[in-house]
Amino acid sequence: MNRDEKRAERLGMESIPSLLLRFSVPAIVGMVVNALYNIVDRIFIGRGVDSVAIGGIYIGMPIMLVLMAFAMLIGVGGNTLVSIRLGEGKKEEADRIAANSLTMLAVDGILLGAAGTVLLEPLLKLFGASSSNIGYAKDYLQVILIGAPLNAIGFGMNNFIRGEGNPKIAMFTMLIGAFLNMILDPIFIFVFDMGVRGAALATIISQAVSAMWVLRYFLTGKSILSIRKRYLVPDLKIIKKIVANGVAPFSMQIAASMVTALYNTNLQSYGGDMATSSMGVINSVSMMITMPIFGINQGSQPIMGYNYGAKKYSRVKKTLKYAAISATTITTLGFIIVQFFPEIIIKAFVGEQGVSGQLMSIAVPGMRTLLMAFPFVGFQVVSSAYFQATGKPRQSMLLSLSRQVLILIPALLILPKLFGLSGVWMAGPIADFTSFLIAAVLITFSLKHLKDEEL
DSSP states (O other): OOHHHHHHHHHHHSOHHHHHHHHHHHHHHHHHHHHHHHHHHHHHHHHHTOHHHHHHHHHTHHHHHHHHHHHHHHHHHHHHHHHHHHHTTOHHHHHHHHHHHHHHHHHHHHHHHHHHHHHHHHHHHHTTOOTTTHHHHHHHHHHHGGGHHHHHHHHHHHHHHHHTTOHHHHHHHHHHHHHHHHHHHHIIIIISOOHHHHHHHHHHHHHHHHHHHHHHHHHTTOSSSOOOGGGSSOOHHHHHHHHHHHHHHHHHHHHHHHHHHHHHHHHHHHTHHHHHHHHHHHHHHHHHHHHHHHHHHHHHHHHHHHHHHTTOHHHHHHHHHHHHHHHHHHHHHHHHHHHHOHHHHHHHHHHHHHOOHHHHHHHHHHHHHHTTTGGGHHHHHHHHHHHHHTTOHHHHHHHHHIIIIIIHHHHHHHHHHHHTHHHHHHHHHHHHHHHHHHHHHHHHHHHHHHHHHHO
């Protein structure tokens, strides 16, 4: 039995809990480590510059989310197709999809980096930047946008390493970059006194190393997928399929960018710079809780995708069940921590000397309120991943957008006008719980249909 057949047998035959653990743990580590890029930057900036600078970095989050959205559109969309094609035994078609994805990621990074640089200042003002924090935001993002192509390749192609059955290699790819970032951040910020530009420089150097590691994996014969020159030429049919299957996570990230911009404008209007800085801290905490869920999604996706392609529907349902239980456990634990220890978490970002009375008085109730419905988030996110993995992008997109667009944006437009800053914090949990109810309905109908197909 060759290497391809052994990996296929593992996805189609081994116990689901064992597979999910094996695939998800490295993915969780990878996603948490990826989140550390932003979180570590904010911690060192908060301690090495000032708390207003944290708000400046957060003001630029919509732009960074757009960069990630396009990388996910291609990386997740292409990997979904690759997993299904490998399950169907169509290796050459999977190679074509992976190579086209690489081309798309490179072009995407170049175009977005250039456009972002030209439009940076007006975009930051649109996203709610104030005269106090716009300088920090510009200094940080001018450097980040230079590294956009390498970030797109590293983040996007890492999905394919995981999708072909090598989650540990995918995890090491993320670890290399994150640990290098943690080493370089204090050097550039404290030793060379480069401020927020130093944090950004540390980030793009780390992302470049990750990208080179990914390319080395595919170009040295270690991968199942073969990136061949003739497959790098864009194929319109393949591109359409990649976009169709990646549109759900893409839409979710674009919506997240819109929501972040709307949050920023409301925070500045009703709470000023300290409210924006508080949100920078809260967003970091939220990322640390949700990134493991996305890791579970990435770990479960090739299992569900392969077994769906192989028509082993009972294994698809088991994977969904265990993924939902795991995700809900994580979000519930995160909820407990933020409700009981918010002060300790905030001090980790700004230190004892940086905790002004105003920042703490805004951040503590904000964190408790904004994350109060987190126990329901895990199921909702995993449900969206299920539809994506089984080649149902419309349902996945609907579920993804139900929270970020259909519910959260109207809530952010209405509640702050009625309740001020408290209304800004209240919008999140209302959207979380409502989208959970929608997910429950969609999953119920989908599993019934899957049972009918199985029979």
